[in-house]
Amino acid sequence: MIEVQHLSKRYGPFTAVDDVSFNVGAGEILGFLGPNGAGKTTTMRIITGYMPATDGAVSVAGYDVFSQPIEAKKRTGYLPETPPLYPDMTVRDYVTFVARIKGVPAREVKSRVEDVMRKTHVADMASRHCGKLSKGYKQRVGLAQALIHNPDVLVLDEPTAGLDPKQIIEARQLITELGGSHTVVLSTHILPEVSQTCHRVVIINKGKVVAVDTPANLTARLRGSETLYLQVHAPGADVAAGLSHVAGVTRVKADLHDNGLAAVEVDSEQGRDVRRELAAAVVHQGWGLLELRPMRMSLEDIFLSLTTEDAGDAVEPAAPAPATEAADA
Amino acid sequence: MRNIVTIARKELQGYFASPIAYVVLGFFALLYGYFFYTLLWYFDRQSMQVAPGSGMTMNVNQMLIGPVFMNVSVIVLFIMPMITMRTYAEEKRSGTIELLLTSPLTDWQIILGKFLGALLLYTVMLSVTLIHVGTLFYFGDPEWKPVATGYLGLLLMGGCFISAGLLISSLTKNQIVAGMVTFAVFLLLWVINWIGQSLGPTGQAIVTHLSITDHLDDFARGIIDTKHLVYYASFIVFGLFLTAKSVDSERWRG
Ligand SMILES: Nc1ncnc2c1ncn2[C@@H]1O[C@H](COP(=O)(O)OP(=O)(O)O)[C@@H](O)[C@H]1O
Ligand SMILES: [Mg+2]
Numbered sequence: 001m002i003e004v005q006h007l008s009k010r011y012g013p014f015t016a017v018d019d020v021s022f023n024v025g026a027g028e029i030l031g032f033l034g035p036n037g038a039g040k041t042t043t044m045r046i047i048t049g050y051m052p053a054t055d056g057a058v059s060v061a062g063y064d065v066f067s068q069p070i071e072a073k074k075r076t077g078y079l080p081e082t083p084p085l086y087p088d089m090t091v092r093d094y095v096t097f098v099a100r101i102k103g104v105p106a107r108e109v110k111s112r113v114e115d116v117m118r119k120t121h122v123a124d125m126a127s128r129h130c131g132k133l134s135k136g137y138k139q140r141v142g143l144a145q146a147l148i149h150n151p152d153v154l155v156l157d158e159p160t161a162g163l164d165p166k167q168i169i170e171a172r173q174l175i176t177e178l179g180g181s182h183t184v185v186l187s188t189h190i191l192p193e194v195s196q197t198c199h200r201v202v203i204i205n206k207g208k209v210v211a212v213d214t215p216a217n218l219t220a221r222l223r224g225s226e227t228l229y230l231q232v233h234a235p236g237a238d239v240a241a242g243l244s245h246v247a248g249v250t251r252v253k254a255d256l257h258d259n260g261l262a263a264v265e266v267d268s269e270q271g272r273d274v275r276r277e278l279a280a281a282v283v284h285q286g287w288g289l290l291e292l293r294p295m296r297m298s299l300e301d302i303f304l305s306l307t308t309e310d311a312g313d314a315v316e317p318a319a320p321a322p323a324t325e326a327a328d329a
Numbered sequence: 330m331r332n333i334v335t336i337a338r339k340e341l342q343g344y345f346a347s348p349i350a351y352v353v354l355g356f357f358a359l360l361y362g363y364f365f366y367t368l369l370w371y372f373d374r375q376s377m378q379v380a381p382g383s384g385m386t387m388n389v390n391q392m393l394i395g396p397v398f399m400n401v402s403v404i405v406l407f408i409m410p411m412i413t414m415r416t417y418a419e420e421k422r423s424g425t426i427e428l429l430l431t432s433p434l435t436d437w438q439i440i441l442g443k444f445l446g447a448l449l450l451y452t453v454m455l456s457v458t459l460i461h462v463g464t465l466f467y468f469g470d471p472e473w474k475p476v477a478t479g480y481l482g483l484l485l486m487g488g489c490f491i492s493a494g495l496l497i498s499s500l501t502k503n504q505i506v507a508g509m510v511t512f513a514v515f516l517l518l519w520v521i522n523w524i525g526q527s528l529g530p531t532g533q534a535i536v537t538h539l540s541i542t543d544h545l546d547d548f549a550r551g552i553i554d555t556k557h558l559v560y561y562a563s564f565i566v567f568g569l570f571l572t573a574k575s576v577d578s579e580r581w582r583g
Contacts, residue, residue: 052580086423
């Protein structure tokens, strides 16, 4: 339904989106995950035809957004980061206006407007001015606006940002309902968002796609590389050097504290349990082993490890290139 | 066409939903009323001085309606920035421009819609003057033709101001800046013929040609000269064209 091919966007000399490619199938909910400044908004603005790309191609429902913008836009609903509301308009007038400019046939406008206001739970505020709504209502009116022409594709930029927990749950519910009848792309820099609503996740950092997979696979893939956490009492010793010789260990990261305690993270080869050998090595060096446990990688850790500066040395197996290849395989 | 009307309607609704329309109309009615009565009083005094039976007749058109139109053009100069300043600037500031530019509309439909919306408010504003002019027709016997061409001239002149105002509004996110720059530019276009007078005949000819308000003279006298029509039409089209360019380049820069 959405095809993004080798998309790049430069603002002057600065590359905000760098050779991004992904597809979204009909009825799928795709999460677009990345920290602030990753290029999510820019990518979405290109998909929705708000701005042209520097390079690459995007098609929506089979229409190229650059050469057939009108056709593509008719099939796209877009909720920008801040809902694009006119504060002086009432909710009903506003949604009606959007219905008209989105090309809803004149005789259907009225019923569509009432329909969508009911669906997004804003009907009780229909006569209220948009400027006087609470944040949660503004977001829902924004959603109503995006849905009004029953588009094939919905692009939602941080749809739950700034909402309170109850509103977030409602928003997620609504988005989950929308998947199936619409193709949804939503962006977020908050993890639980994607694991709860999305079928697939595109992780983006500094304009580049880092990984594409289902939330479950992403977790599984990273859990494949076992990471252990140890707490060791080893005053003055070089713990990292002492443990990196253990067979099967691929990486050791140790933080030595003043009190002689060291917090150690150890990565090992996939599927290899090195706990016994590690314990033996610690004891052999004459150190005290205070704690030894597997570190469970939540999607949150994956996200952090994939998108923070030192992604490379935090989790070796998840380095960008192999991760994307694995996703395609 | 339907899209242009939809945008125009939204613009007009926006003017009346905010204080702008009322400020514009009130301000105009006040200034216009003041000028009108001053001119009427002046006209009245002059006609007293014309001895009955001397063969001289006072021409209402030349002596009253013409000057009234010229005065209207000056008031418009002060008021129009209020009408155009927020057209684009406010959409950009509040982010609603994202809605417009991701809707199945062409840039030209949006621009023409905004142009039409502003022109409609301006027309409503001008219609305030119909009351006074109507009075003149009721009590006096002016020619209707110069009145009609005068209104045509005012509409065209307003179109030029709106076109320039849209362009300036499209260049900034701040409607106050847009309003002030627009006012400065209008003022320049108005006083330019005073500057021209010190430039000798050629300079003056060029400068008079540039001055938006000078083209109004003939209209107020009942003359429709193609020269002026072409000037106004090309001014409007050129302004809208530059607005389209500005919107498009903004799009690339993001
Ligand atoms: N109009 C612009 N001009 C210059 N740089 C921009 C512009 N818009 C965004 N950027 C830059 O591009 C990068 C990506 O921004 P954005 O797409 O908004 O990221 P995200 O939505 O993931 O937070 C950021 O570093 C941002 O500063
Ligand atoms: Mg963003």
